[in-house]
Amino acid sequence: MTPVSPSDERRVLGGVPTELLIGGKWRPAASGRTLAVEDPATGQTLVEVADGGADDALAALDAAHTAQPAWAATPPRERGEILRRAFEALTASADDLALLMTLEMGKPVSESKAEISYGAEFFRWFSEETVRIAGGYNVAPAGGSRIIVTRQAVGPALLITPWNFPMAMGTRKIGPAIAAGCTMVLKPSELTPLSSLALAQVLIDAGLPPGVLNVVNTTDAGGTTGPVIADPRLRKLSFTGSTAVGKSLIRAASDQVLRVSMELGGNAPFLVFADADLDAALDGAMLAKMRNGGQACTSANRFYVQRDIAEEFASRLAERMGALKVGRGTDEGVLVGPLINDRQRAKVVHLVDDAVAKGARALCGGAALEGPGHFYQPTVLLSVPAEADLLKEEIFGPVAPVVAFDHEDDAVRAANATEYGLVAYVYTRDLDRALRSAEGIKAGMVGLNQGVVSNPAAPFGGVKSSGFGREGGREGIDEYLDVKYVAIKT
Ligand code: NAD
Numbered sequence: 001m002t003p004v005s006p007s008d009e010r011r012v013l014g015g016v017p018t019e020l021l022i023g024g025k026w027r028p029a030a031s032g033r034t035l036a037v038e039d040p041a042t043g044q045t046l047v048e049v050a051d052g053g054a055d056d057a058l059a060a061l062d063a064a065h066t067a068q069p070a071w072a073a074t075p076p077r078e079r080g081e082i083l084r085r086a087f088e089a090l091t092a093s094a095d096d097l098a099l100l101m102t103l104e105m106g107k108p109v110s111e112s113k114a115e116i117s118y119g120a121e122f123f124r125w126f127s128e129e130t131v132r133i134a135g136g137y138n139v140a141p142a143g144g145s146r147i148i149v150t151r152q153a154v155g156p157a158l159l160i161t162p163w164n165f166p167m168a169m170g171t172r173k174i175g176p177a178i179a180a181g182c183t184m185v186l187k188p189s190e191l192t193p194l195s196s197l198a199l200a201q202v203l204i205d206a207g208l209p210p211g212v213l214n215v216v217n218t219t220d221a222g223g224t225t226g227p228v229i230a231d232p233r234l235r236k237l238s239f240t241g242s243t244a245v246g247k248s249l250i251r252a253a254s255d256q257v258l259r260v261s262m263e264l265g266g267n268a269p270f271l272v273f274a275d276a277d278l279d280a281a282l283d284g285a286m287l288a289k290m291r292n293g294g295q296a297c298t299s300a301n302r303f304y305v306q307r308d309i310a311e312e313f314a315s316r317l318a319e320r321m322g323a324l325k326v327g328r329g330t331d332e333g334v335l336v337g338p339l340i341n342d343r344q345r346a347k348v349v350h351l352v353d354d355a356v357a358k359g360a361r362a363l364c365g366g367a368a369l370e371g372p373g374h375f376y377q378p379t380v381l382l383s384v385p386a387e388a389d390l391l392k393e394e395i396f397g398p399v400a401p402v403v404a405f406d407h408e409d410d411a412v413r414a415a416n417a418t419e420y421g422l423v424a425y426v427y428t429r430d431l432d433r434a435l436r437s438a439e440g441i442k443a444g445m446v447g448l449n450q451g452v453v454s455n456p457a458a459p460f461g462g463v464k465s466s467g468f469g470r471e472g473g474r475e476g477i478d479e480y481l482d483v484k485y486v487a488i489k490t
Helices: 006-014 054-072 076-092 094-105 109-132 168-180 193-205 221-229 243-254 278-294 307-322 342-357 408-416 431-440 476-480
Strands: 020-022 025-027 034-038 045-050 136-139 145-153 157-160 184-187 213-215 236-240 259-263 268-272 300-306 361-364 379-382 399-405 423-427 445-448 481-489
Touching: 006 094, 020 054, 020 193, 034 193, 045 193, 054 145, 054 184, 054 213, 054 221, 076 094, 076 109, 076 168, 076 193, 094 109, 094 193, 109 168, 109 476, 157 168, 157 221, 168 184, 168 193, 168 236, 168 476, 184 221, 193 213, 221 243, 236 243, 236 476, 243 259, 268 278, 268 408, 278 300, 278 307, 278 399, 278 423, 300 307, 300 408, 307 361, 307 379, 307 399, 342 361, 342 379, 342 399, 399 408, 408 431, 423 431, 431 445, 476 481
Parallel strands: 157 184, 157 236, 184 213, 236 259, 268 300, 268 423, 300 399, 379 399, 423 445
Antiparallel strands: 020 025, 020 213, 034 045, 136 145, 145 481, 361 379
16 A cells, blocks of 8 residues: 555545535535534544535425436436446546545545445446336236336435445445436535545536535534425435434435435344354454444444354454554554544443443453544453343444354344344355355345455345345335336227
């Protein structure tokens, strides 16, 4: 990796738009307010960006609503080619975009680069899906009429994204919305708006017409999006974030009977059976736990390991996690960045202290690191009792609790003892057991002998309190299309 210099940082920060994008124009918030974007590794303000409110969001919806008919009528190939050009532009400027993301979010630059590549792939995938929006034509079984089935853009969409994957969570929604012919208002997280603003500029440069994508940053998420959700011109809400906020948005969306997609929290179990390839399980555990410093909805939250190998697994995991260099994501050799803010770090401190007080043993880490910045040591806990809060809640930090189990049934039962159902990981060499576990665990996704499931060509999403709807895969575009049936008398 080329070392990052302060002048690189200044150049990248100086090149990003800092206003709201409404109807194809960058403009300040109607109130004139700005919000400070902070570097979580230093606590310093990086840059100020416009802090929008309800008036701005309604102006953005107005622009999206005005642009909707012409955009839906744009030839699919043209929409696909805009996405393809944006894919290429993201790929070409991956270094700068990765640095920008690291500055506002904290993850190591190498991980930011991987996210730019993953995020860009949604544009390539959906550029290919744009021209495959298919319908049907049938003779009615009783004769006398024909059945035509077609799929049409839902209409203006509100897209709300979290801070942990500031680029990929945006492209995963914007890609299929563009492909389907929907216009949109994007509200990124107030903690990491810069990646979304840079992404919007990439799309403008790729030829996206004015009003198709509008971006509103705000420190008042509820007050700004509430009037948009209540407005009958909006037809779709796609949200990625916490289950608590998701539930309140589902309630709000019911008033206008909006189409809704919800990508919510997780509490992923990671099962390791005694017959597993232990080296592969450890590699998978490192990925599933440490990607984004544990701040991922897919992060392995609970390790259930068969009793014969539990001690060995935990101590080898502790050796690897304890050796990771923690620091600012721009620094040479750093593999673990800071947590996003002090609130998140205080939660991790509480969860680890609670588990230790209830009998868990820390094999490495177990404490916060000195500031500035919101750092926490990579931590492995063994003998974690079932009552520990961190087995029930999303940790969102670099902490791996290990629990021993005896029988396959116990492991699957424990895996399912949660309100969440986003992803599960299973390591075993026994094909029958792998399939039984994959079928028995209630989750939208299962990684079999694999520690990362995210793939733009696959349907990403959860069940239970992890949400509904799918992003990516053949299914992703369906979230932005309504099915219409036309009956023809013959
Ligand atoms: P969050 O729910 O606090 O915020 C998510 C987004 O919602 C942000 O843009 C925020 O400003 C906005 N928001 C907050 N309150 C709102 C309100 N009342 N009305 C409208 N918008 C509101 O979540 P977060 O802390 O940014 O992200 C972490 C959470 O996201 C975790 O629970 C994680 O599991 C989840 N997540 C899920 C997926 C997935 O695909 N399932 C992916 C990434 C993150």
